[in-house]
Amino acid sequence: MNKTTVTGWLASGVLLLACAQTAIAHHSASMFDFRKTETYEATVKKYQWTNPHGWLFLSVKNAEGAEVEYGVELTSPNLLLRRGWRPTTFQVGDKVTVVTNPMRDGSSSGRVVSVTKADGSVWTER
Amino acid sequence: MRALLTLGLMLLAVPVLAAGADVSPGPKPARLPDGKPNMTGFWSPVGGLLDRNFGPGAEVAKTTGAQGAQIPRSPHSPLKSPYKEKYETGLKDAAAGIVRYDPTGLCMPPGMPRMMGAIYGMELLQTAGQVTITSEWQAASRRIWTDGTKHPPEDELLATFAGHSVGHWEGDTLVVDTVGVRDDVLIDQSGLPVSDAQRITERIYLKEPGILVAEITVTDPKVFETPWTHVRRYRHRPELRLQEFVCAENNRNVGSNGEPVFP
Numbered sequence: 001m002n003k004t005t006v007t008g009w010l011a012s013g014v015l016l017l018a019c020a021q022t023a024i025a026h027h028s029a030s031m032f033d034f035r036k037t038e039t040y041e042a043t044v045k046k047y048q049w050t051n052p053h054g055w056l057f058l059s060v061k062n063a064e065g066a067e068v069e070y071g072v073e074l075t076s077p078n079l080l081l082r083r084g085w086r087p088t089t090f091q092v093g094d095k096v097t098v099v100t101n102p103m104r105d106g107s108s109s110g111r112v113v114s115v116t117k118a119d120g121s122v123w124t125e126r
Numbered sequence: 127m128r129a130l131l132t133l134g135l136m137l138l139a140v141p142v143l144a145a146g147a148d149v150s151p152g153p154k155p156a157r158l159p160d161g162k163p164n165m166t167g168f169w170s171p172v173g174g175l176l177d178r179n180f181g182p183g184a185e186v187a188k189t190t191g192a193q194g195a196q197i198p199r200s201p202h203s204p205l206k207s208p209y210k211e212k213y214e215t216g217l218k219d220a221a222a223g224i225v226r227y228d229p230t231g232l233c234m235p236p237g238m239p240r241m242m243g244a245i246y247g248m249e250l251l252q253t254a255g256q257v258t259i260t261s262e263w264q265a266a267s268r269r270i271w272t273d274g275t276k277h278p279p280e281d282e283l284l285a286t287f288a289g290h291s292v293g294h295w296e297g298d299t300l301v302v303d304t305v306g307v308r309d310d311v312l313i314d315q316s317g318l319p320v321s322d323a324q325r326i327t328e329r330i331y332l333k334e335p336g337i338l339v340a341e342i343t344v345t346d347p348k349v350f351e352t353p354w355t356h357v358r359r360y361r362h363r364p365e366l367r368l369q370e371f372v373c374a375e376n377n378r379n380v381g382s383n384g385e386p387v388f389p
Binding site: 030031033048050051052053075076078079081082104105 | 175176219220221223224225226233246262263264366369371372373375376377378
């Protein structure tokens with residue numbers, strides 16, 4: 001995935017989805033590095049409630065202060081629902097702190113470990 | 127009104143186990159009118175993804191995640207060449223982060239015996255002459271004919287993901303024989319292979335209230351030196367019901383050119 005700078009109009013779901021679609025595979029857990037975790041502050045751009053995996057698309061400030069687009073993978077909505085997650089749990093613009101197992105190749109994605117919202121609620125899949 | 131909305135949002139923000147979409151069907155009789163033990167219901171593997179907060183299995187789920195809920199190979203069943211070499215290469219590649227082919231990553235059904243891993247739980251239905259098992263993950267479904275149906279002759283046997291299953295009752299145990307599974311399914315996420323010679327026998331029974339057991343024996347003389355058995359336990363979950371799962375909704379392992387992204 002290209003570390004594209006996300007401007008306001010670029011942040012449409014369609015473009016975010018297209019970006020993720022070309023680069024990110026599901027059910028290929030070997031692309032994630034489960035020995036590492038990465039934590040970052042982010043703004044929710046899209047919360048996608050789809051099988052086989054849900055996704056959070058995020059805007060993250062990198063070390064240079066530029067906004068970088070991340071797409072991070074959740075488990076299936078079938079399981080998220082039973083964990084208390086809802087399609088309304090995250091709204092566009094929500095400020096979140098995300099912990100992921102990052103990609104081995106360093107691209108701007110990862111497998112979600114937890115998401116903490118501004119109200120302090122912590123969301124995990126387990 | 128605003129206060130109510132705020133309260134509603136606060137309630138939504140609290141993660142809880144109970145999901146509004148799952149409705150309890152109430153208590154069920156121990157036996158069906160035909161006298162057979164009543165296995166109908168929704169079951170989730172002990173220690174699996176849906177088994178949080180239920181005894182020691184919950185710890186297993188925490189440490190092993192999804193793979194812990196899949197069908198693992200017995201340590202007492204060495205592989206034969208060339209499957210052995212291929213499997214070991216796959217393990218090395220996975221350890222190195224190389225994405226390996228997995229049909230389920232293309233939204234194909236897990237097939238047998240992998241679907242009995244039932245990581246999202248499974249629905250078992252007993253009807254006259256037939257037992258139907260649907261694993262929520264990948265919506266994988268199989269039918270076990272209990273009406274005396276025999277396997278078709280070899281040249282009429284269509285290779286399928288779930289295979290052709292016939293069953294009979296030995297006392298309170300459902301004994302199932304499965305053949306005709308495609309040779310391109312994998313037994314688990316590690317890439318354990320099967321051949322066209324795979325035969326699966328299962329002994330399925332209720333062990334104690336609320337616990338279903340499946341003793342799954344894989345005989346595949348082309349792949350394994352000896353048959354091996356995996357014993358899987360499932361917990362009755364009357365508060366859960368099978369949910370739709372359509373993997374094709376967002377099948378990302380097919381690239382924009384329509385080709386699989388696996389190497």
